[in-house]
Amino acid sequence: MDMKVASERRRALEQYRLRATVYDSELAVFEPMRRSAVARMNLTSGDTVLDVGCGTGLSFDPLQQVIGSGGRIIGIEQSLEMLDKSRTRVATQGWTNVTLLNTPVELANTQAQADAALFHFTHDILRNPDAISNVMRDLKPGAQVVAAGLQWSHPWAWTTNCFVMMAAMYSTTSLEGLDQPWSHLANYLDRMEVSTTLMGGGFIVSGVARA
Ligand SMILES: C[S@@+](CC[C@H](N)C(=O)[O-])C[C@H]1O[C@@H](n2cnc3c(N)ncnc32)[C@H](O)[C@@H]1O
Structure with missing residues (x-):
């Protein structure tokens, strides 16, 4: 691995x-954004x-809430401590349709052809071309892809940009x-749409995986 x-x-x-x-x-304040991002995925039961x-x-x-018990979630996460919290959440809720992979995304092998992918507040992953290409390999053509997170606002929106810088x-x-x-x-996306939120300091991007 390179240094x-x-x-x-x-x-x-x-x-x-x-x-x-x-x-x-810490993330509670961004819950409305998470709900909007998931809504933009146009998921259906069983996905x-x-x-x-x-x-x-x-x-x-x-x-x-959208995919139901007939659907499946594959969570990919490199931090053991973060993934342990996921594991506890899954056990507490009694969900049997969640697979958790403790690996860097760029090395993940989900063995799936998924209907959708969510990148929520994952700047480092979005800026890693190897991670993106690896995820796209495991999606069906036409799969729904949504990414949401923080971005620079307009140059004059300095209070927003201070917040974005500190959070980043x-x-x-x-x-x-x-x-x-x-x-x-x-x-990798067709029909891409970008919308902004958080006074320009947040984005939600949606699109479908190119065939
Ligand atoms: C800000 S958190 C977002 C977590 C979750 N998506 C959310 O919305 O609450 C970013 C997560 O990405 C994980 N991460 C960063 N780079 C990664 C990589 N290359 N592979 C796997 N996970 C990564 C971090 O460990 C962290 O848990």
């Missing part, structure tokens, strides 16, 4: 090792969904690509 990749992975693992216990309360960088599994409940420094290994976090993903 830069290894050091960024170490840094990301350390960030989330420390955050895992408080993560859910298989990749939750890419699933963290503590906060998206599982809104996903389950706390959550990601690099500020690279915050002007268009979805730019690598865009290479």
Whole structure:
């Protein structure tokens, strides 16, 4: 593994090792955005969904509400501490249709041809072309793809941009690509739509996997 990749992975693992216990309360303010992102996935009952960088599994409940017990969630997460929280959530809820993979996304082998993929607040993953191409390999042509997270707002929106910078420094290994976090993903999507939220500091991108 190249030294830069290894050091960024170490840094990301350390960030989330420390955050895992408080993560859910920190993210509470973004729950409406998560619900909007899941709604944009146009899921139906029985769908298989990749939750890419699933963290503590906060998206599982809104996903389950649409895909039902006949559907399947595959959560991919490299941080053991974050994934342990997912595991507890799954056990507490009694969900039997969730598979959790403890691996970097770029190395994940889901053995699925999924109907949809969600990238929710996963800047480091979105900026990793190997991770994106690996996810796209495991999607059906025409699968629904949604990404949501933080981005730079207009240059004059400095209060929003201060918030974005502080949140990004706390959550990601690099500020690279915050002007268009979805730019690598865009290479794989048709019918792409981008909307902004959080006073321009947030985005939700949706599209379908190109055949
Ligand atoms: C801000 S959290 C988002 C978690 C979840 N998607 C949510 O919406 O609450 C970002 C997550 O991505 C994970 N992550 C970052 N890079 C990763 C990679 N290359 N492979 C797998 N997980 C990764 C981190 O460990 C962290 O749990």
